[in-house]
Amino acid sequence: MEKIQSKRDREMLVNDGYMYIFDKFSADKQKKFWRFRQKNDCLARIHTSIDNLTILKKSENLHTHGSDAAKVETQIAITNIKKRALSTMEQTSCVINECTSSLSQAAKGVLPNNDALKKQIRRKRIVARFATPAPLDLILLEIPEMYQTYSPEEGIHEQFLLADSGKEINRILIFGRQTGLNILESSKTWFVDGTFSVSPSLFSQVYIILAEDVGGIHPIIYALLPNKKGETYRKLFTMLIDLNPRLLPDSISIDFEIAAISAIKEAFPQVNVHGCYYHLTKNFRKKMGDIGMISNYNNDANFSVMVKMIISLAFVPIADLDVATDLLADDLPDDIVPLLEWFKEYYIGRKNRRKVGGRSPQFPPEIWNLYQRVLTNQNRTNNHAEAANRRLNIQMGVTNPTIWSFINCLKKIQTGRDVFYEQLVTGGSPPKKKKKYIDNDKRILKLVSNYDKNRILLFLRGIANNVSLG
Known part of the structure; x- marks a missing residue:
């Protein structure tokens, strides 16, 4: 055949x-x-x-x-x-x-x-x-009808370009299906992430919004953004609400980008913003590189565990973070303390000498703390968004494609996602987690469930032996 x-x-x-x-x-x-x-x-x-x-x-x-x-x-x-x-x-x-x-x-x-x-x-x-020429700038960009529509099946065409902010320098384009907006409305759990390498020329990034429905996580919105400014993110979520004013998510998982987090909280004041643990570990590892710890981390097992005890603070109840940080500061060797001090400054905050008030962190614990999320079996990472980005990169095959090949690629991906969604609707199951990850999750749940504030250092060491850095 x-x-x-x-x-x-x-x-x-x-x-x-x-x-x-x-x-x-x-x-x-x-x-x-x-x-x-x-x-x-x-x-x-x-x-x-x-x-x-x-x-x-x-x-x-x-x-x-x-x-x-x-x-x-x-x-x-x-x-x-x-x-x-x-x-x-x-x-x-x-x-x-x-x-x-x-x-x-x-x-x-x-x-x-x-x-x-x-x-x-x-x-x-x-x-x-003589295919449609690539635009010279976002103001001149004209999108032909064939790139504005999507065909879910033979003979049926629907709008795929859901919104266009207009002919301006900071132009935003939103692609997706109308049925996807209905999924966004019914779903209370969203995941968002940006990718840059496959963004078409003239745009800075592709911003993907995913939603949980029928037992799976589905990419719903692909937005082309001109930059990473707060006003751009605010405009994006305003356009999204204009498309469906009934959008009301309970939680949104995101990487640690202040401008995007602020825009989300402004658009959805009731939402719980969860920082992705994977991105937290990436930021942590980057700081390790900045202060020259990577070699010791890779070659000294005991050093590695002590370093990971810092990131394991994410699993400690928020109310006990100050106590846990003080205990850890006394226990860690001097060459690791600078990493803990950095973590305190950006993710926990510094108390004044009287332990009352002080300097607030850039990312408060309410965003990145995992204690309750582990107990209630919520997602700790934004892996679904990462997978959507990876799928886009693989399907595209090139960096910074033309906008026309980008849109065609989106349509192909959408066809595959439509099939996956229908499979779940008819009783199918999402891909299974690998056994090693299931076992790891069980160990972490057991440790968190048995948390004892009188044995915090022992708890941190236990978690450290079950986590890795991005």
Whole structure:
């Protein structure tokens, strides 16, 4: 079985000497239905899976005519000619020769003549050459209709560009499905994260918003942002609320970016903002590098555990953090104390000499503390958002693509996410966690459940042996 293209570049399937053209998806979006390529009285059909095109059902006995192996072979060759025309700059005659040299005598007899094939090659290359040009700036950016819509199934088109802030220097574009906004409305748990390497030219980052629904975490919004300023984040969430004024999340997990956190709290005053533990460890490890601790950390097991006892403060009840910090300061060797002092300044705060008042931290414990989140089985990390970023990077394949290839890539990813969502709706299960992570979570839960404020250093050492740094 092989996939090819029709004369009009529609998706086709070859099986047992017959060519089938894609007809439609099944109602549950789990199958593809293919009909015989010619619209006559032939009722032959094939049903395949979406991902690997495994044949699920075949009605070959309904063919009202014989197969034509020569035509099939010819169409495969023409498909290869079109692909080679786009992937190389070879002369047209060279492309044709490379793709037809191994054809059977019968296929060569029904192959279009060279002039017709050369026209197809030139037409394909002209279309590619005169694709929508990349914009020079965000004010001049015009988005053609074909890039504003998404087709969830054959013959159906819906708006994919959900919002555009307008022709301005600090322009924001929001992509996603209208059904996704409904998921955002019903979901009380969101995850947000930005990625930079696959952001199209003229934009600074792709900001992804995910929501929890039907047992899974789903990317809902892909926003193109021009910078990381607070006013940009505020405008983004204002645009989002304009799209659906009923949005009311209970919690949002995010990395440690002050501008974004402030904008979220302004847009959703009732929300609990949770800093991602993974990003906390990344910040922690970066500081270790700044003060020259990485080598000792990597080569001295005891040193490593003592360093991780600092980050393990995230698992101590907020009410006990000051006591825990003081105990740790007395217990740690002098060469590790500077790291603890940095952590206190940015994440815990400094009390004055009377232990009343003092300097507030940049990131208060209410954002990053994990004690209650572990006990209530809430997500500690933003791994779902990281996975969405990784998926985008892999699918894109290049850094800073054109906005057109970026949008096309988003549509492909959306198709896959639609399938995953429908699988969960019909009772499917999300990917299972690896056993080693499940076991690690159980150990941490046991330690946190048995927390004893009279044995804080022992607790910190226990947690330190069960966590790693990003």
